[in-house]
Amino acid sequence: MIDVKNLSKSFGDHLVLDNISExxxxxxxxxxxxPSGSGKSTFLRCLxxxxxxxxxxxxxxxTVITDxxxxxxxxxxxxGMVFQHFxxxxxxxxxxxxxxxxxxxxxxxxxEADKAASQLLQxxxxxxxxxxxxxxxxxxxxxxxxxxxxxxxxxxxxxxxEPTSALDPEMVGEVLDVMKELARDGMTMVVVTxxxxxxxxxxxxxxxxxxxxxxxxxxxxxxFDHPQNPRTQLFLSKVL
Amino acid sequence: xxQWFYRTLDRFHTAFLEADRWKLYLQGLGVxxxxxxxxxxxxxxxxxxxxxxxxxxxxxxxxxxxxxxGIANVFCNIYTTVIRGTPMMVQLLIWSFVIFSTSxxxxxxxxxxxxxxxxxxxxxxxxxxxxxxxxxxSEAGRSLGLNYFDTMRFIVIPQAFKNILPSxxxxxxxxxxxxxxxxxxxxxxxxxxxxxxxxxTFDYMPPLIGIAVMYxxxxxxxxxxxxxxxxxxxxxxxx
Numbered sequence: 001m002i003d004v005k006n007l008s009k010s011f012g013d014h015l016v017l018d019n020i021s022e023x024x025x026x027x028x029x030x031x032x033x034x035p036s037g038s039g040k041s042t043f044l045r046c047l048x049x050x051x052x053x054x055x056x057x058x059x060x061x062x063t064v065i066t067d068x069x070x071x072x073x074x075x076x077x078x079x080g081m082v083f084q085h086f087x088x089x090x091x092x093x094x095x096x097x098x099x100x101x102x103x104x105x106x107x108x109x110x111x112e113a114d115k116a117a118s119q120l121l122q123x124x125x126x127x128x129x130x131x132x133x134x135x136x137x138x139x140x141x142x143x144x145x146x147x148x149x150x151x152x153x154x155x156x157x158x159x160x161x162e163p164t165s166a167l168d169p170e171m172v173g174e175v176l177d178v179m180k181e182l183a184r185d186g187m188t189m190v191v192v193t194x195x196x197x198x199x200x201x202x203x204x205x206x207x208x209x210x211x212x213x214x215x216x217x218x219x220x221x222x223x224f225d226h227p228q229n230p231r232t233q234l235f236l237s238k239v240l
Numbered sequence: 241x242x243q244w245f246y247r248t249l250d251r252f253h254t255a256f257l258e259a260d261r262w263k264l265y266l267q268g269l270g271v272x273x274x275x276x277x278x279x280x281x282x283x284x285x286x287x288x289x290x291x292x293x294x295x296x297x298x299x300x301x302x303x304x305x306x307x308x309x310g311i312a313n314v315f316c317n318i319y320t321t322v323i324r325g326t327p328m329m330v331q332l333l334i335w336s337f338v339i340f341s342t343s344x345x346x347x348x349x350x351x352x353x354x355x356x357x358x359x360x361x362x363x364x365x366x367x368x369x370x371x372x373x374x375x376x377x378s379e380a381g382r383s384l385g386l387n388y389f390d391t392m393r394f395i396v397i398p399q400a401f402k403n404i405l406p407s408x409x410x411x412x413x414x415x416x417x418x419x420x421x422x423x424x425x426x427x428x429x430x431x432x433x434x435x436x437x438x439x440x441t442f443d444y445m446p447p448l449i450g451i452a453v454m455y456x457x458x459x460x461x462x463x464x465x466x467x468x469x470x471x472x473x474x475x476x477x478x479x
Contacts, residue, residue, distance in 0.1 A: 048383060050379055050382070050383060073382075073385050073386070073387050074385070075385075076382065076383055076384070076385040077384070077385030078385075079383075080383075080384075081380075081383040081384075083376060083379070083380060083383075085376055087374075087376040087377060087379065087380035088380075089377065089380070089381075089394075089395050089399075090399065091395070091398045091399050092394075100384075100386070100394060101381075101384035101385060101386055104386055104390050104394070105384075105385050105386065146380075149384070150383075150384065153384055153385060
């Protein structure tokens with residue numbers, strides 16, 4: 001589904017991703033963990049070209065999306081993204097937040113989109129918030145809205161960039177529950193997170209990144225029970 | 241003391257009421273306001289276009305630089321540099337005596353000069369406003385597959401508007417006061433009439449003090465209205 005080859009990214013002199021190759025298959029739930037500054041967020045943001053790679057290619061469903069001629073908007077319509085700071089649009093109601101992209105990109109008519117929005121909101125127990133504005137919601141509610149806003153585009157893959165890091169601890173659960181449900185429904189997911197419990201429970205594969213490299217990857221059980229790389233062992237001993 | 245008071249009153253009487261001179265002030269004030277509004281509209285349109293060109297140019301993806309946008313950006317840069325780097329008065333004189341030296345419609349020359357001057361400042365105000373919107377907002381828009389212009393139109397510009405409004409109000413006030421410079425090229429606005437009347441009555445104090453009060457009154461009213469509008473917008477933040 002997503003094929004990354006020899007991906008490098010540097011900001012000025014600072015090399016953030018160093019020659020990464022990775023493949024993500026349909027239905028996989030790939031969890032990326034690692035210390036801050038390891039390049040995991042940059043890696044995720046390269047996947048939908050919010051960051052432009054310095055070197056290397058990314059292929060999505062057979063299209064080389066790093067090619068400058070590719071219509072990136074069309075590709076992004078198939079890749080949902082959820083941000084650490086939610087990034088809901090404060091100047092619109094929740095309903096408008098969800099329906100703006102499907103309507104403007106021609107995916108749905110306004111009525112269809114409104115109906116879809118109601119269903120999505122019901123799914124995350126926020127049907128009564130359709131006419132509220134983002135400022136009136138708690139962090140956990142905002143993030144659940146951000147997830148369904150991305151889902152409204154019917155994406156083939158969902159990218160999560162530390163979706164629970166900006167939340168109060170008591171709100172982390174409600175967001176993870178939505179993500180777990182999404183995983184059960186078979187969505188392909190790439191999740192950058194510090195939630196080890198989520199990685200163990202939901203992930204089909206865990207990647208450990210540090211210094212711009214993927215140092216180790218494995219199925220969650222193996223990964224957490226028998227880490228091989230000394231850097232991984234050190235990291236896990238600190239966070240678990 | 242009382243004598244001085246009557247004398248002053250008499251001077252003001254000569255400057256404002258004799259020979260229906262107050263009509264000239266009103267006419268002048270009308271021209272001043274007309275010039276301010278047209279110049280403001282011209283300046284805002286120009287400023288918006290320049291701000292969008294410059295922001296769009298700066299936000300292009302590396303490797304996908306648009307050649308035309310590059311050229312447009314160079315022109316915009318030259319324009320803002322020249323306009324902001326030369327005195328308003330010199331610009332007006334050039335418009336009037338060099339570029340439109342044959343035109344007798346000095347009011348038109350006046351608002352063209354003012355509008356083009358103001359456009360350079362408004363462009364910077366709008367550009368600042370666009371950049372003040374959190375980058376995450378446009379990232380969220382783009383990540384949903386919206387194109388650059390939809391993201392600007394529905395997400396960034398509406399949020400930038402609130403940040404732009406106070407500075408735009410100040411620009412309006414500056415522009416309003418700068419219309420007095422246009423009297424130097426002979427457009428019959430408020431200051432022009434005042435100095436003409438001063439010349440004819442051999443008494444400059446009453447007409448000049450008079451128009452200073454008029455300018456001040458209008459600026460005060462406008463500042464008050466601007467404050468109210470901003471409070472309204474801020475309240476809608478706390479919905």
